[in-house]
Structures are given as C-alpha cells and as structure tokens.
Amino acid sequence: MMNQLNTLPRRRYTAGPTPLHPLDRLSDTLGGPRIFMKRDDALGLTGGGNKTRKLEFLVADALEAGADTLITTGAIQSNHCRLTLAAAVQEGLQCRLVLQERVPGSYDPSASGNNLLYHLLGAEEIQVVDQIDKAPEAMEAMARALEAQGRKGYVIPTGGSNPLGTMGYVLCAEEVASQALDQGLRIDHLVCASGSGGTHAGLLAGFHATRRSIPVTGISVSRLRDEQEPLVRDLTLESLGRLGVKEPLPGMAVRVRDDFLGAGYSLPTPEMVEAVKLLARKEGILLDPVYTGKAMSGLIGMIREGRFQEEENVVFLHTGGGPALFADPDLLLS
Ligand SMILES: *Cc1c(COP(=O)(O)O)cnc(C)c1O
Numbered sequence: 001m002m003n004q005l006n007t008l009p010r011r012r013y014t015a016g017p018t019p020l021h022p023l024d025r026l027s028d029t030l031g032g033p034r035i036f037m038k039r040d041d042a043l044g045l046t047g048g049g050n051k052t053r054k055l056e057f058l059v060a061d062a063l064e065a066g067a068d069t070l071i072t073t074g075a076i077q078s079n080h081c082r083l084t085l086a087a088a089v090q091e092g093l094q095c096r097l098v099l100q101e102r103v104p105g106s107y108d109p110s111a112s113g114n115n116l117l118y119h120l121l122g123a124e125e126i127q128v129v130d131q132i133d134k135a136p137e138a139m140e141a142m143a144r145a146l147e148a149q150g151r152k153g154y155v156i157p158t159g160g161s162n163p164l165g166t167m168g169y170v171l172c173a174e175e176v177a178s179q180a181l182d183q184g185l186r187i188d189h190l191v192c193a194s195g196s197g198g199t200h201a202g203l204l205a206g207f208h209a210t211r212r213s214i215p216v217t218g219i220s221v222s223r224l225r226d227e228q229e230p231l232v233r234d235l236t237l238e239s240l241g242r243l244g245v246k247e248p249l250p251g252m253a254v255r256v257r258d259d260f261l262g263a264g265y266s267l268p269t270p271e272m273v274e275a276v277k278l279l280a281r282k283e284g285i286l287l288d289p290v291y292t293g294k295a296m297s298g299l300i301g302m303i304r305e306g307r308f309q310e311e312e313n314v315v316f317l318h319t320g321g322g323p324a325l326f327a328d329p330d331l332l333l334s
Pocket of ligand 1: 049050079159161193197198199200288291320322
C-alpha cells in the first residue's frame with residue numbers, strides 16, 4: 001500500500017508526526033476507558049487542523065497541473081477554506097473562496113474567527129452563495145474567469161474530501177498505529193468527527209489496507225446516519241481502489257453516530273458546550289463548536305452509555321478548528 005502512496009506527489013506542511021498522548025484528568029473525570037488524543041490540531045499551516053494532511057496531496061497535484069490559483073469552498077467559518085488559503089500563501093499561489101451561507105442571514109463580512117483570517121491571509125476573491133448546491137458551479141465560473149485571463153485555477157471540493165485528499169488520512173492511520181506500537185499501546189477504538197467524510201474514510205481505508213481491525217466511530221456533524229454512512233463507505237471504497245486493496249471492506253466497518261448532531265451543521269448543542277468546557281478546564285485543550293466539540297460530546301456520550309471497558313484505550317482524533325471558537329464567544333460565555 002505504501003508503495004502506491006509513495007509515488008504520489010506530496011508537499012510537506014508539518015515537520016513530523018503529531019503527538020499522541022493520554023488525557024488522564026479527563027479519563028479520571030469520566031471514569032471510563034483510558035482516553036488518548038491524536039493532536040492533529042497541531043498540524044502545520046496557519047492554525048492547524050485536519051485539512052492540512054489532505055492539502056499535502058491536493059496542492060502537490062495543483063502544482064503538477066501548473067495551477068497558479070487554488071479555488072475552494074466551505075461554510076462561512078470554514079477551517080478548510082482558511083487552510084487552503086494558508087497553503088496557497090506558503091506556495092506563492094493565489095486563492096479564491098466560495099463561502100456557503102447555510103443559515104440565512106448568517107454571513108457577516110466583519111466576523112472574527114476564520115473569516116478574519118480569510119482577509120488577513122489575503123484571499124484574492126470571496127464569493128458568498130446562499131445554497132451549498134450552488135458552490136460547484138460558482139467555483140467552475142471562477143476557474144473559467146481565470147482561464148480567460150490566461151491564468152489557471154485548481155478546484156478543490158468541500159473539505160478536500162476526494163480520493164486524493166483522503167490519502168492524507170490513510171497516512172495518518174499508519175502514523176497513529178506506529179506511534180501506538182512505539183508506546184506499547186493497544187488501541188481499542190478511535191473516535192473522530194465525520195463531516196465531508198475524508199478523514200473518517202481515510203482512517204478506515206488506512207487501517208483496512210494494513211489489516212488492522214481498529215474500530216472507528218465517526219460522529220456526524222452535518223448529516224443523518226442514513227446519508228453519512230454511504231458517503232463514507234463510497235469514499236473508503238474509492239480510496240481502497242486507488243491503493244489497490246482487493247480485500248472487501250466488512251459491512252460493519254463504517255460506523256456513524258448522528259445523535260450528537262443536534263438541529264444541524266454548526267448549530268450548538270448543550271452537550272457540545274459541556275464538552276468544550278470540560279476539555280478546556282481539565283486538559284487546557286481547545287475544541288471548536290462545530291466539529292471537535294460535537295465529536296467529543298459523542299465520545300463522552302458513548303462512555304456514559306457504558307460502551308467501553310475501563311481497561312480499554314480509546315483515541316480521540318483532534319481535527320482542529322480552534323479559530324472557529326472565536327467566531328461566537330457568546331456560545332461559551334455562560
Ligand atoms: C473539516 C473538519 C472536520 C471534518 O473532517 P471531514 O474530513 O470533512 O469529515 C473535523 N474537524 C474540523 C475542525 C474540520 O475543520
């Protein structure tokens with residue numbers, strides 16, 4: 001499998017592996033299994049987070065294609081847009097963004113958080129659309145406008161979650177498994193946020209390709225289980241296809257919980273607020289309200305349901321998102 005991956009062009013945005021360490025104060029507080037955290041919030045590029053791993057492959061492909069501008073899309077407070085822009089800055093490329101105003105009236109051009117960083121890092125153009133469905137067409141129009149000027153755009157889909165971007169998390173599966181081996185740690189379960197699906201699918205593909213049967217639970221942050229599971233499954237299968245893995249993926253492998261989503265994407269839940277505060281106060285670690293706060297509320301919920309034995313080791317993947325915490329301080333100021 002690694003042979004297939006080693007031949008793919010890749011840029012490097014992080015110096016070495018991200019830390020994998022225990023959260024003993026949190027484990028004691030919850031009285032459950034031993035909780036470890038994989039710190040992908042510490043990945044490279046401005047502010048870190050999971051999109052950095054996907055961008056190592058996507059931006060390398062853009063450079064191979066001779067692009068001078070990255071074009072991508074995300075919600076109005078998108079970590080993916082911030083990191084794509086950061087990668088463009090590091091590579092000396094331009095970057096244009098299509099922001100999706102998923103909640104009517106929610107776009108505020110002077111908002112803090114990731115929005116502030118779009119401006120600070122110097123996005124060349126920001127366009128706002130009022131429906132997610134309009135984003136692909138808006139990005140194609142941007143690419144055509146560049147072409148008319150003799151330039152070349154490279155379009156990256158939402159969350160960087162195509163089979164190429166997903167390879168970043170195939171490598172992460174390998175990284176976390178070899179760190180666990182070094183630390184003499186048996187991983188019994190891994191929990192992560194599941195959004196556009198590339199992170200979840202890449203981990204599944206990576207573990208499956210290397211015959212590690214580590215169960216992964218994705219906490220859905222935008223879709224119900226009936227939609228999220230097929231999305232993750234398809235992306236996992238496409239990734240395994242690219243890796244040349246023939247062994248069929250067991251039906252049980254794709255596990256999604258949608259009962260920590262609340263009313264929908266980016267809409268707060270009391271459990272998310274509890275999780276963000278708990279991690280801050282017990283571990284001094286910042287989660288975000290949209291992804292990692294809800295994912296951690298899922299892990300806490302699973303522990304309270306008695307899903308894990310006390311001697312089990314559960315890894316929580318911290319996918320980043322810190323800057324989004326500063327978009328809406330009122331959420332946590334109570
Ligand atoms: C994008 C994102 C996720 C979700 O990852 P996907 O690969 O889109 O499923 C999780 N956490 C943070 C902080 C993100 O920005």
